[in-house]
Amino acid sequence: MIDQLAHPELTATAIVALAALVCGVVMARLKQPAIVGYILAGVVLGPSGAGLVANREAVTTLAEFGVLMLLFVVGIELDLRRFIQGWKVALFVTLVQIAGSVGTALALRPLLGWSFGLALVLGFAVAVSSTAVVIKMLESSGDDDSTVGRVTVGILIAQDIAVVPMMLVLGGVSRAGISPLDAGKVVFSVAFLAALFWLLVNRRLRLPVTGKLARHVELGPLTALAWCFGAAALSGLMDLSPAYGAFLAGVVIGNSSQRESILKSAEPVGNVLLMVFFLSIGLLLDFAFIWKNLGTVLLLLLMVTLFKTALNVAALRLTRQDWGAAVLAGAALAQIGEFSFLLAEVGKANRLITASETKLVVAVAVLSLALSPFWLFTMRRLHRVAEASSLKALLGAVYGRAALPPPPKEPPDA
Numbered sequence: 001m002i003d004q005l006a007h008p009e010l011t012a013t014a015i016v017a018l019a020a021l022v023c024g025v026v027m028a029r030l031k032q033p034a035i036v037g038y039i040l041a042g043v044v045l046g047p048s049g050a051g052l053v054a055n056r057e058a059v060t061t062l063a064e065f066g067v068l069m070l071l072f073v074v075g076i077e078l079d080l081r082r083f084i085q086g087w088k089v090a091l092f093v094t095l096v097q098i099a100g101s102v103g104t105a106l107a108l109r110p111l112l113g114w115s116f117g118l119a120l121v122l123g124f125a126v127a128v129s130s131t132a133v134v135i136k137m138l139e140s141s142g143d144d145d146s147t148v149g150r151v152t153v154g155i156l157i158a159q160d161i162a163v164v165p166m167m168l169v170l171g172g173v174s175r176a177g178i179s180p181l182d183a184g185k186v187v188f189s190v191a192f193l194a195a196l197f198w199l200l201v202n203r204r205l206r207l208p209v210t211g212k213l214a215r216h217v218e219l220g221p222l223t224a225l226a227w228c229f230g231a232a233a234l235s236g237l238m239d240l241s242p243a244y245g246a247f248l249a250g251v252v253i254g255n256s257s258q259r260e261s262i263l264k265s266a267e268p269v270g271n272v273l274l275m276v277f278f279l280s281i282g283l284l285l286d287f288a289f290i291w292k293n294l295g296t297v298l299l300l301l302l303m304v305t306l307f308k309t310a311l312n313v314a315a316l317r318l319t320r321q322d323w324g325a326a327v328l329a330g331a332a333l334a335q336i337g338e339f340s341f342l343l344a345e346v347g348k349a350n351r352l353i354t355a356s357e358t359k360l361v362v363a364v365a366v367l368s369l370a371l372s373p374f375w376l377f378t379m380r381r382l383h384r385v386a387e388a389s390s391l392k393a394l395l396g397a398v399y400g401r402a403a404l405p406p407p408p409k410e411p412p413d414a
Contacts, residue, residue: 019045020275032373033136035278035338039366042282065229066277067342068246069270072228074131074160075250076263080201083154089319090154094127094162096315097308101127104307117352120173124166125340125361126304129333131156132274133372137332151321152329163339164189164244170346189244196248200255207258220265227253227262243342281341284362293360300364305375308334331379335372336365 023037023044083090102123109119134156138149165186213223227249235245253262290297312330321329344361347353353361 016041016045016279020279024275033133035132035136035274036370036373038275038278039282039285039369042279043285043287044282045279046283046285064277066270066273066275067243067339068228068232069266069273070132070277070338071160071243071247072224072250072253073263073266073270074157075247075252076254076259076266078157078251078254080197080251080255082150083157084197084201086151086154087158089151089316089321090158092319093155093312093315094158096318097159097311098124098127098162098166100311100315101308115353115357117173117347118357121170121343121347121353121357122361124170125336125343125365126308128159128163128166128337128339128343129156129308130335130337130369130372131160132338133335133369134332137373137376148325148328148332151316151325152332155329155333159337160247160339161193163343164241164247166343167241167243167346170343170352171350173350173352185240189240193248196251200251205252205256207253207256210253210256210258210262220261221269224262224266225269228266278338281338281362281366284341284359285366286359286363289356289359290363293363297360297363297367300360301367301371304336304364304368305334305371309375309379328376328380331376334368334375336368338369340365 019041020038023041024034025037027037027040028034102120105114105119105123105126106116108114109116114122134152138152168186168189210223210227213219228246231245231249232242233245235248236242253259309330312333313326316326316329317323341362344353344358344365348355348358
């Protein structure tokens, strides 16, 4: 019906934007991240739904821009001094997550008949949590500035940084082994990032030209885009990941005196591009594939949720975090993040996984993102019940009835 209109592309774009807005508002009213609504809009309008957007390639480029803007904004919002204060915990937990996820995937490979490429991509994908979803959940619960929030955000940042070496490793493995050049790129990217962090902690930059442009109403958003995409292009020309360059640009801007003006200009554009990115994820979801492989998808979803929660809690406890913070942070980080889709695309492009295996990764990741708020809510409730019950039982066992609160007094007779 739309194809018969005078401007079918424009009409379809308007319907997509309206659907994304409606789904985002519904999720926000339910106190869930709006990005889950964007994914839902992609499912409803995509090939598995109404079929309004049948060609995902039309939004692929904008979706890739959304990934770059996400990393750019993450870099701007990164508080280096606070991150460095807890970098040991963040680094240790991230390394445990990567080693545990990849090691478990490789161990399950003979049992489940996975290829080496699928096990590696799944291991990397499972290790990465969703920065956008977790930060939104922390803000909704008021935990964003608590001990749990600070520890969780530090781990998220470490994971985002680790995505770049993961992508370089996947590119190297595709050529039947990591060459010395590929290993050198990984080492260089990590060393350069560490050196940049050290420089910015000890010195605050001034970007006078950028500051003047950022304050301009019309040129401000273009200045933010120029920094983001210019650094991404330069990183790509150096045969590194464009996402790495976008993140570095954000870190530089975030530790300059122009931070607030650039962030204010970048956020509206970034929000639109992120909507397109998560919409494209919804377009990838294939209900026919999920129904055909329902048992495998649900089993993987259950395994990932329980495994990531247990692994996160164990790693946080090893860093001497208390049980309450470890359980809540572990549950908040239990989903598969948005960068898993990027890792899956890299694996597919380098022929590490097939198109069918890509659909499996996408299906598990989308369901994991959608269920993440409910899982955190459930774990929070269970922790409160367990904490109250165990404390009451412990006091009763040690001190007897005298430790328990007295029953309420009956009101005096009138």
